[in-house]
Amino acid sequence: MEKRGIQLEPIGIIRSPLKDPAQAPKQGSEAAVEGWLELEGAYRDGLLGLEPGRNVLILYWLDRADRNRLQVHPRGDTNRPLRGVFVTRSPHRPNPIAVETVQVLHVDGTRIRVRGLDALDGTPLLDIKVA
Amino acid sequence: MEKRGIQLEPIGIIRSPLKDPAQAPKQGSEAAVEGWLELEGAYRDGLLGLEPGRNVLILYWLDRADRNRLQVHPRGDTNRPLRGVFVTRSPHRPNPIAVETVQVLHVDGTRIRVRGLDALDGTPLLDIKVA
Numbered sequence: 675m676e677k678r679g680i681q682l683e684p685i686g687i688i689r690s691p692l693k694d695p696a697q698a699p700k701q702g703s704e705a706a707v708e709g710w711l712e713l714e715g716a717y718r719d720g721l722l723g724l725e726p727g728r729n730v731l732i733l734y735w736l737d738r739a740d741r742n743r744l745q746v747h748p749r750g751d752t753n754r755p756l757r758g759v760f761v762t763r764s765p766h767r768p769n770p771i772a773v774e775t776v777q778v779l780h781v782d783g784t785r786i787r788v789r790g791l792d793a794l795d796g797t798p799l800l801d802i803k804v805a
Numbered sequence: 806m807e808k809r810g811i812q813l814e815p816i817g818i819i820r821s822p823l824k825d826p827a828q829a830p831k832q833g834s835e836a837a838v839e840g841w842l843e844l845e846g847a848y849r850d851g852l853l854g855l856e857p858g859r860n861v862l863i864l865y866w867l868d869r870a871d872r873n874r875l876q877v878h879p880r881g882d883t884n885r886p887l888r889g890v891f892v893t894r895s896p897h898r899p900n901p902i903a904v905e906t907v908q909v910l911h912v913d914g915t916r917i918r919v920r921g922l923d924a925l926d927g928t929p930l931l932d933i934k935v936a
Contacts, residue, residue, distance in 0.1 A: 680813040680866055680929070682900050717899065719875040722889035730891075733902055735811055744850040758853035760861075760933035768848065769813050769931045771864055773904050798811070800900045802891035 684798035686713035713784040729805040739770035815929035817844035844915040860936040870901035
């Protein structure tokens with residue numbers, strides 16, 4: 675198969691109280707952290723109709739991930755046998771895109787306050803969809 | 806904010822009976838189409854432990870999408886008021902990545918037979934995660 679590169683452009687950045695990778699909950703856990711999705715001004719029109727209370731799916735780029743790792747010990751537990759990254763939620767994978775549902779609490783122009791974040795502060799935001 | 810480009814590398818391709826965009830169901834509908842996820846050989850180790858019956862989340866690249874559109878009529882119905890793409894499931898969005906749950910029917914080396922596809926034939930596959 676022909677290799678094709680695809681270029682992503684972050685639409686904004688995530689502001690979160692989680693500053694340290696060691697603090698970050700495992701994906702799929704019951705996160706309850708609140709933070710902001712800060713979109714760049716150029717994407718403002720894309721938010722038309724967004725209302726508080728709504729659940730949305732967010733996609734973000736795990737910029738600290740190891741893109742070359744294809745197997746991991748589930749949940750970092752070396753007593754568990756290695757598993758392929760495509761059979762886990764590990765952040766380490768060839769295209770490290772996280773998918774998460776958050777609840778919209780407040781919309782202030784291009785800033786969106788949300789609950790239920792797992793993302794570290796400064797994480798590039800890629801997309802928002804209705805859940 | 807500083808602009809940062811991110812480069813994705815497809816891990817494979819989706820083989821689907823859906824050949825024509827007009828046939829493609831709207832995202833979120835009850836699709837029941839079967840097809841194949843065909844991974845490149847280099848990613849084989851990432852499938853260790855994948856078993857039939859499992860539900861997985863797949864991410865794929867909507868390569869026919871318009872990345873410059875920020876508002877759409879929901880479900881293409883021009884009688885409905887325009888809405889921001891981030892408040893829809895439209896394929897048209899700045900980073901057109903689809904997220905979908907499919908069921909694994911069969912694993913044959915780097916080819917995975919799945920049920921529940923919405924993707925068009927030839928779509929670049931980006932990721933597989935446990936659902």
